[in-house]
Amino acid sequence: MTPRLADVHHLKLPVRDLQRSIAWYRSRLGYRVAVEFVEGGALAGVAMTHPAGGPALALRRDPEKAAAAAGFDYFALGVPDRGALHELAAHLTALGEEHAGVHRATVGWTLPLLHDPDGHEVRFYTREHHTEVPADAPLRVAEPREAAEAGR
Template sequence: MAAPVLAGIHHVKLPVRDLARSIDWYESRLGYRPAIEFVEGGVRMGVVMRHPNGGPDFALRIDPERAAASAGWDFFAIGVPDEHAIRALAARLDELGERHAGVHFATVGWILPELHDPDGHEVRFYTLAHHTEIPDEPIRIENPRESAAAREREFLDQT
């Protein structure tokens, strides 16, 4: 049976405790802009945010219990074009006083983990440009951090 036709991610939806605070954070930190508002009974309950430079759409929805329960979880990784762009993003976050783990060599690209939004959701970034190609067969990664560090040493020795 053939796989169905898919077209990427339509949007990501996150539960939040304070909609205005979350809108401000995604706007000021990552450049997102409100595009659609959802109003129920006269109360703004959610918003879809768009990014001017290609990031995935974000839906933010008031749901304090789910926001608290999902704090600390990384639901997704936002794609960044390449190592240069992810390092520039890390520098921007540093200038804004946002804590994160810095840019790291990862399994196939570079990663910027451990940025947290106001509700504690981890927002990760991963480069679309790869330093290592993914083979047709699944690969198994034992101890991801240690494996990435070893692979980075090999990569640097080759360049």
């Protein structure tokens, strides 16, 4: 039996400074706080929603885990198409955020190397594809970073 699943319920990141991270995700990506979690009288975490369909995002104050997780891209946020990805890149650049720009990736386009205040890599990937993944077998990609850089 294959278990029934729906989609990603939410993403959760550890952060050092909860207010700073809330402000960053609000101003850079448009998230808003929907739920606040208070423990021992202090704000310990939040659940955030996105008004244009992005996945729910939870932020949890945990400085040690935030430091250990810095630099890794745990997930890629979906963007409808390459045009929307270019718009996002321009928006982030206008806000002074460094990133690697839009690149052709394995099956779509990606905007990598944006980092939140804790150093988590926030990566974006288009739902629009330039290459279809076969239904009957895995798509095998040799040296994916080299292929992406070469525009293959």
